[in-house]
Amino acid sequence: MGQCRSLFGGIAFFSFAINLLMLASPIYMLQVYDRVLVTGRVETLLLLTGMTVAAMLLMGALDALRSVVMVRMGCWLNSRLGPVLLSNSVSTRLAGDGSGAQPLRDLATLQGFISSQGLTVFFDAPWTPLFLALIWFLHPVLGMFAVGSAIVLLILSVANELMTRTASENASTAQIRANQQAEATIRNAEVVRAMGMMPRLAERWMTTNEAALAAIRRSSEIGAFVTGLSKFIRIFVQSATLGLGAYLVLRGEVSGGAMIASSILLGRALAPVEAAMSTWRNFGTARIAFYRLKARMQAVPPETRRTRLPDPYGVLEMRQVGFTPPGSRSSVLQGITLRLVPGEAVAAIGPSASGKSTLCKLLTGILSPSQGEVRLDGSELQHWDADQLGSHIGYLPQDVELFSGSVRENIARMKDADDEAIVAAAKLAHAHEMIQKLPQGYETQIGDSGTRLSGGQRQRIGLARAVFGDPRVIILDEPNANLDQVGEAALAAAVAELKSQRRTIIIVGHRPSTLAQADKVLLLRDGRIEMFGPREEVLKRLRDAATEVAKAAAMPNVADGPQLGKAPPTVESANDERGAAI
Numbered sequence: 001m002g003q004c005r006s007l008f009g010g011i012a013f014f015s016f017a018i019n020l021l022m023l024a025s026p027i028y029m030l031q032v033y034d035r036v037l038v039t040g041r042v043e044t045l046l047l048l049t050g051m052t053v054a055a056m057l058l059m060g061a062l063d064a065l066r067s068v069v070m071v072r073m074g075c076w077l078n079s080r081l082g083p084v085l086l087s088n089s090v091s092t093r094l095a096g097d098g099s100g101a102q103p104l105r106d107l108a109t110l111q112g113f114i115s116s117q118g119l120t121v122f123f124d125a126p127w128t129p130l131f132l133a134l135i136w137f138l139h140p141v142l143g144m145f146a147v148g149s150a151i152v153l154l155i156l157s158v159a160n161e162l163m164t165r166t167a168s169e170n171a172s173t174a175q176i177r178a179n180q181q182a183e184a185t186i187r188n189a190e191v192v193r194a195m196g197m198m199p200r201l202a203e204r205w206m207t208t209n210e211a212a213l214a215a216i217r218r219s220s221e222i223g224a225f226v227t228g229l230s231k232f233i234r235i236f237v238q239s240a241t242l243g244l245g246a247y248l249v250l251r252g253e254v255s256g257g258a259m260i261a262s263s264i265l266l267g268r269a270l271a272p273v274e275a276a277m278s279t280w281r282n283f284g285t286a287r288i289a290f291y292r293l294k295a296r297m298q299a300v301p302p303e304t305r306r307t308r309l310p311d312p313y314g315v316l317e318m319r320q321v322g323f324t325p326p327g328s329r330s331s332v333l334q335g336i337t338l339r340l341v342p343g344e345a346v347a348a349i350g351p352s353a354s355g356k357s358t359l360c361k362l363l364t365g366i367l368s369p370s371q372g373e374v375r376l377d378g379s380e381l382q383h384w385d386a387d388q389l390g391s392h393i394g395y396l397p398q399d400v401e402l403f404s405g406s407v408r409e410n411i412a413r414m415k416d417a418d419d420e421a422i423v424a425a426a427k428l429a430h431a432h433e434m435i436q437k438l439p440q441g442y443e444t445q446i447g448d449s450g451t452r453l454s455g456g457q458r459q460r461i462g463l464a465r466a467v468f469g470d471p472r473v474i475i476l477d478e479p480n481a482n483l484d485q486v487g488e489a490a491l492a493a494a495v496a497e498l499k500s501q502r503r504t505i506i507i508v509g510h511r512p513s514t515l516a517q518a519d520k521v522l523l524l525r526d527g528r529i530e531m532f533g534p535r536e537e538v539l540k541r542l543r544d545a546a547t548e549v550a551k552a553a554a555m556p557n558v559a560d561g562p563q564l565g566k567a568p569p570t571v572e573s574a575n576d577e578r579g580a581a582i
């Protein structure tokens with residue numbers, strides 16, 4: 001803030017000097033007409049010309065310097081706010097906000113406006129009264145005419161603002177929506193092409209874009225009309241000042257020099273108003289971007305710096321945890337109480353949409369519980385410094401997204417890391433051999449979001465990333481969704497190794513290889529824990545329940561009995577493929 005103030009101070013100083021030096025031209029005119037032409041002294045003319053040229057040169061240099069400061073200020077603002085907004089966008093995204101990178105685009109708009117001299121209007125405008133006062137000093141009638149012209153132009157700019165504000169805001173909102181639709185279409189290029197969705201998506205985008213264009217047309221047309229009118233007024237009043245000045249000269253009330261000087265002064269006085277009009281659309285866009293950024297910064301309080309806690313041992317607990325997504329009335333998870341300890345692997349199973357992924361997200365701290373608490377080594381996850389907590393957690397999400405960069409960078413979580421640590425993580429994830437077969441090994445560029453890799457390769461690199469840096473807690477959400485038999489065996493070996501290293505492990509998955517590694521099984525249904533206990537105990541209960549269903553089905557007379565009131569928790573009903581697990 002302090003740096004910002006000093007930059008503004010510098011621009012204000014430059015503007016003061018520039019506007020003062022602008023007086024050189026009218027003073028020159030006054031002197032040439034009223035002194036040189038009267039006395040006929042060439043030396044005075046040369047001296048005056050030299051001084052004026054020097055003043056103009058200085059003014060040009062200061063103007064250039066002011067531009068440089070503005071450009072630097074725009075870049076400085078971008079580099080200071082960019083990281084804050086990026087992190088802010090990640091936080092709001094976790095809370096369900098869909099505006100993506102819009103704040104960064106808004107920041108670029110603001111930077112563009114500042115760098116393109118848009119701000120100079122605000123620093124030059126305060127000097128308008130000085131120029132008007134000088135005209136008044138030359139002759140009150142000229143002064144009154146100048147003030148009247150400035151008021152008319154001011155009214156026009158306010159009218160322009162009032163008439164175009166809503167249209168500009170609508171255009172901006174519609175444009176953001178159209179951009180989001182376009183980005184989603186491009187991101188899903190494969191689905192779009194495979195299922196011939198392009199014409200419909202293009203139509204949908206065009207409808208939104210047309211709304212943006214209509215609003216832009218409306219505000220631009222009003223703006224063009226008002227700008228044209230103001231240009232006419234400005235040129236007219238400058239000529240009219242000369243005419244009025246000439247009339248006053250004929251009446252002997254002012255000198256010829258004063259006539260010319262007042263016309264130049266009026267031009268200077270009205271210049272900021274005209275500049276404001278011509279950059280109105282940019283100003284409008286920058287203003288909307290500024291207010292959007294301001295609202296966002298105020299809505300998301302800066303993250304409080306947390307005291308770094310001792311490195312965790314890895315006891316992860318949930319106490320009466322419930323989760324209701326923002327804006328939703330029904331809860332996804334309710335009354336979840338469980339304790340995960342180091343050296344133990346828990347397999348989370350349950351039907352689709354029973355809340356398994358949500359449970360993982362609560363355990364990583366991605367989501368905050370609506371009720372209850374999640375604690376790591378006794379400290380609530382929210383009390384941990386987010387970066388420190390992240391370094392102790394290995395998370396493999398259901399849809400593995402990698403970052404554009406090399407395999408090496410992705411495994412190292414985009415940090416600079418020792419080769420040994422990277423290779424160790426890859427080996428632990430049993431991905432080392434697979435990586436060796438890639439064209440450039442660890443240096444292979446994986447393309448935008450890992451598009452150059454197969455689903456299984458992405459998943460194995462994702463697993464290496466999850467175990468990189470020896471995290472105490474490993475949370476794997478369906479890690480074998482894209483794995484073949486070799487991949488599954490590698491995953492099972494990795495889990496066994498992690499268990500021997502006494503990591504706390506939770507795996508969402510129902511395949512035999514996953515269940516074979518699990519010490520405990522957690523069955524979720526409709527967001528509640530239906531069973532949780534040692535693997536054999538839970539699987540036996542599931543088998544017994546399945547047998548009872550089979551018996552009930554074989555005895556039609558009992559079919560109306562109470563046991564059919566609610567389907568027993570069979571492994572098959574918990575998940576399609578789970579039958580194979582037992």
Ligand SMILES: Nc1ncnc2c1ncn2[C@@H]1O[C@H](COP(=O)(O)OP(=O)(O)OP(=O)(O)O)[C@@H](O)[C@H]1O
Pocket residue numbers: 096325326328332350351352353354355356357358359398
């Ligand atoms: N941010 C959210 N907003 C609204 N609903 C959500 C949100 N996140 C999850 N849900 C809902 O919560 C429920 C559980 O979702 P979750 O992804 O946790 O299930 P899951 O058991 O992992 O399912 P699957 O096995 O299909 O991956 C679903 O009904 C889902 O629609």
